[in-house]
Amino acid sequence: ARPRVGYTYNSEHDVDSRLSLLHELTVADHLAVSVSVSESCSVYDAAVTMFLEDTGTLFVVNDGRLVGVLSRKDLLKVTLGGGDTKAMPVTLAMTRVPHIVTITPEASLYDAAVLMVRHEVDALPVVKNDDTGTGFAVVGRVSKTTITRAFVELGQRYTV
Amino acid sequence: ARPRVGYTYNSEHDVDSRLSLLHELTVADHLAVSVSVSESCSVYDAAVTMFLEDTGTLFVVNDGRLVGVLSRKDLLKVTLGGGDTKAMPVTLAMTRVPHIVTITPEASLYDAAVLMVRHEVDALPVVKNDDTGTGFAVVGRVSKTTITRAFVELGQRYTV
Numbered sequence: 001a002r003p004r005v006g007y008t009y010n011s012e013h014d015v016d017s018r019l020s021l022l023h024e025l026t027v028a029d030h031l032a033v034s035v036s037v038s039e040s041c042s043v044y045d046a047a048v049t050m051f052l053e054d055t056g057t058l059f060v061v062n063d064g065r066l067v068g069v070l071s072r073k074d075l076l077k078v079t080l081g082g083g084d085t086k087a088m089p090v091t092l093a094m095t096r097v098p099h100i101v102t103i104t105p106e107a108s109l110y111d112a113a114v115l116m117v118r119h120e121v122d123a124l125p126v127v128k129n130d131d132t133g134t135g136f137a138v139v140g141r142v143s144k145t146t147i148t149r150a151f152v153e154l155g156q157r158y159t160v
Numbered sequence: 161a162r163p164r165v166g167y168t169y170n171s172e173h174d175v176d177s178r179l180s181l182l183h184e185l186t187v188a189d190h191l192a193v194s195v196s197v198s199e200s201c202s203v204y205d206a207a208v209t210m211f212l213e214d215t216g217t218l219f220v221v222n223d224g225r226l227v228g229v230l231s232r233k234d235l236l237k238v239t240l241g242g243g244d245t246k247a248m249p250v251t252l253a254m255t256r257v258p259h260i261v262t263i264t265p266e267a268s269l270y271d272a273a274v275l276m277v278r279h280e281v282d283a284l285p286v287v288k289n290d291d292t293g294t295g296f297a298v299v300g301r302v303s304k305t306t307i308t309r310a311f312v313e314l315g316q317r318y319t320v
Contacts, residue, residue, distance in 0.1 A: 076235055077211070
């Protein structure tokens with residue numbers, strides 16, 4: 001019998017084409033602008049920057065190299081203590097390199113999502129090795145917001 | 161010419177089957193446990209609850225009805241002010257009903273993602289109308305973490 005067009009196709013191929021949809025999304029194509037503060041910044045100034053830039057994660061840099069990551073959770077922990085946040089250095093509250101999960105622009109958004117779920121973080125610094133080879137230069141940010149937007153875009157491409 | 165198996169299929173049909181993958185995910189199937197505090201709670205106690213339960217969003221309830229939502233951002237805003245957080249009622253920091261975006265268990269995860277992107281919130285209370293019809297009863301929570309996990313699951317179902 002002659003197969004009906006529309007239902008006779010290799011399901012292996014179909015799986016592959018679905019796969020590429022999600023797995024072809026790259027970090028580079030979904031890069032958000034990173035917001036950084038200097039290592040010499042106070043906890044108070046970092047929090048103000050977070051509000052002004054409306055971001056949930058700040059990167060702490062020294063001379064262009066990534067030295068730490070600061071989340072809203074980190075900030076809340078120290079502000080709740082009730083000390084003088086203007087006198088408190090941001091380095092006291094941040095998570096330090098090398099205890100930071102990073103990703104490169106060439107990676108897939110899927111890999112970024114896996115890392116955020118596994119390490120229970122809301123955002124990842126997107127980094128390149130800097131010219132001197134002594135550390136990471138931050139080129140952007142991906143977050144759970146990035147993934148949520150990508151999820152919506154995938155859904156929109158196949159609306160009923 | 162006879163079409164090659166594997167490449168001759170109705171692309172409309174293919175789109176529909178892809179579509180269902182993402183659009184068939186429901187809020188009910190991805191419900192996270194909601195963490196609630198009472199309306200009479202202090203800002204300090206709410207923040208402690210947030211840390212103990214390791215959540216980014218608390219729901220404020222009164223007599224089982226949803227009255228507000230409290231995010232890390234809301235808390236950070238008031239703790240940064242430097243007042244006595246133990247004397248400060250949580251109602252001062254929260255976003256109040258009806259200025260809250262909610263979703264029902266029957267909705268799709270796609271709809272939840274669209275709402276979170278559009279309203280720039282990290283989580284939504286999943287609600288049912290309560291028996292008296294006077295308000296919403298919270299039955300769970302969906303967040304950008306829920307969406308990130310679902311994104312990973314979709315990707316895993318079609319690994320290379």
